[in-house]
Amino acid sequence: GDSVTQMEGPVTLSEEAFLTINCTYTATGYPSLFWYVQYPGEGLQLLLKATKADDKGSNKGFEATYRKETTSFHLEKGSVQVSDSAVYFCALSERAAGNKLTFGGGTRVLVKP
Amino acid sequence: DAGVIQSPRHEVTEMGQEVTLRCKPISGHDYLFWYRQTMMRGLELLIYFNNNVPIDDSGMPEDRFSAKMPNASFSTLKIQPSEPRDSAVYFCASSLLGLGNQPQHFGDGTRLSIL
Numbered sequence: 505g506d507s508v509t510q511m512e513g514p515v516t517l518s519e520e521a522f523l524t525i526n527c528t529y530t531a532t533g534y535p536s537l538f539w540y541v542q543y544p545g546e547g548l549q550l551l552l553k554a555t556k557a558d559d560k561g562s563n564k565g566f567e568a569t570y571r572k573e574t575t576s577f578h579l580e581k582g583s584v585q586v587s588d589s590a591v592y593f594c595a596l597s598e599r600a601a602g603n604k605l606t607f608g609g610g611t612r613v614l615v616k617p
Numbered sequence: 618d619a620g621v622i623q624s625p626r627h628e629v630t631e632m633g634q635e636v637t638l639r640c641k642p643i644s645g646h647d648y649l650f651w652y653r654q655t656m657m658r659g660l661e662l663l664i665y666f667n668n669n670v671p672i673d674d675s676g677m678p679e680d681r682f683s684a685k686m687p688n689a690s691f692s693t694l695k696i697q698p699s700e701p702r703d704s705a706v707y708f709c710a711s712s713l714l715g716l717g718n719q720p721q722h723f724g725d726g727t728r729l730s731i732l
Binding site: 538540545546547548549550553593599603604605607609610 | 621648650659660662665673708710712714719720721722723724725726
């Protein structure tokens with residue numbers, strides 16, 4: 505079955521540092537890939553997505569590139585802010601599975617001033 | 618536009634009581650998902666519906682859990698009887714299948730505490 509593996513946290517950074525969160529996946533078909541972010545006390549929000557190989561998703565300074573050859577979708581941001589402190593989830597979905605999302609375990613990121 | 622609306626936001630009740638969680642999906646969305654989030658297990662998919670019909674309920678933990686979607690704008694998740702281990706945050710999400718993979722939109726969740 506489909507699965508998503510992402511690096512465990514917590515990840516603690518200073519403001520303006522570079523952030524990378526690794527994500528790899530296994531899937532039977534050709535999935536779409538997503539990064540969701542969850543701020544304290546809130547639901548998950550879509551951060552970015554990519555629907556085919558070599559697509560780059562980007563939003564709010566975050567980027568991730570769909571790498572089919574390495575089955576990866578690593579999240580990066582060049583200069584983090586305190587407001588980026590949150591839990592980040594990598595996920596995949598396959599149309600054949602009716603948009604059912606398979607999530608990674610989440611990575612907590614804490615940015616200190 | 619209104620997002621996914623869940624109620625109540627918080628629920629505290631004693632074990633053995635019936636608990637009903639409610640969800641209003643985004644208008645026009647044809648998929649609805651119920652998730653449970655705990656520190657131990659992370660985010661778990663409980664059940665999902667397509668056009669009000671349950672498609673996969675393999676994530677429902679026990680017969681004490683049931684979910685319904687009587688119409689396109691309303692769904693409930695019921696726990697009867699409730700137990701302390703059911704304490705978690707329950708999320709509802711909806712999506713539109715469309716021509717390509719569309720993201721799921723999540724509500725703010727119901728934080729459930731069973732004493």
